Amino acid sequence: MQTDLNGIHALVTGGGTGIGLAVAQMLADQGCKVTITGRRAEVLDQVSGNGLFGMTMDVRDEASVNDMIENAISQRGPVQICVPNAGIAEGRALHKTDTAFWRDMMATNLDGAFLTIRACLPGMRDTDWGRVIAISSIAGLRGLPGASAYAASKHGLIGMIRSLSEEYMGQPYTFNALCPGYVDTPIVTRNQDAIAARTGMSSDAARQVMVDANRHKRLLDVSEVAAAALWLVGPGSQSINGQSIQISGGQTV
Incomplete structure (x- = not known):
């Protein structure tokens, strides 16, 4: 059982702002070496330091994900905490949703999480402990009017997390999704x-x-989501697996 996060390598996509940055900073405060990724180098540069290591990466690009995560692993060791957080949230009525909009939503929110987890998992499996915490949404648990593409991408993300928890059941890795409201x-x-x-x-x-x-x-404040992530990497969390944890101020589904 992992009880000390000091020196653990964590990777947070979309880690330069918002929820991703809050999670990354909270992990760094616990002693993690945190790789934060994003598409804008200037944003990452502003927040890097104090345990955060910025790295430009486009989660929609398979080569970018594979190459940059390989580089991060070579510098800071196997990723044992993987937080696929990068995403876009934009509503559009179905009759106004063109294929390009749909594909970009899926490529970012769903494909990006798949590519990130896949690239991190081999190193994690070479260790004796690991945590995957995907940032989904309450839209991944219920329909959201005017945002069918977004909701579909987040439903898909939860389905992948649940399946991975079953695939690696009994091994020292857990897979969970956080589902915040606004x-x-x-x-x-x-x-x-x-x-x-x-x-x-x-x-x-x-x-x-x-x-x-x-x-x-x-x-919600970003710290409320980050606190839930910290719980999932802390002592006593090893039986929390395959869950979609709502953070929305009450029951929503």
């Missing part, structure tokens, strides 16, 4: 603007739509 990140700000533009409501009213969607009627 979190106070730049994604909410962008969605607020998009809702306002699409509906004609005010920006404040558009934001309130997302606030009201959380059962406790407030936006």
Whole structure:
């Protein structure tokens, strides 16, 4: 049983902002060497240091994922905590959803997680402990009107995590998904603007739509999601496996 995270190599995709950054910083505070990835080097440069190692990587690109994770492993050892977090969240009615939009959503949210986990797993299997924590969404557990592509990608992610937990059952690795509601990140700000533009409501009213969607009627803080991730890598978490953990202020499904 792993009780000390000091020196453990963790990898967080989309780790330069929002939930990914909060998870990465919390892991670094526990002594992990944390590789954070993203497509914008300038964003990663701003937050690197103090246990965070920035690395530009496009999760949609198989060669990029394989090469960059191999490079990270050569520098910091096998990845034992894998957090596929990189994703896009954008709503679009089905009759306005073209194939390019659909494919980009799947390539980022689902294919990207698959490629990341696949690249990290061989090194993890050479050790005696590992954790995979995928950042899904409550949209991965229930339908979300006006966002069928997003919800489908997050449902698929949960299906993959559940299957991996069964595939490696009894081994010292666990696979879980965190399913937050609306979190106070730049994604909410962008969605607020998009809702306002699409509906004609005010920006404040558009934001309130997302606030009201959380059962406790407030936006989540990124630290609340990061705390759940920390629990899943901590002592006593070894029997939490194949789960989709809601972080949404109440029951949603």
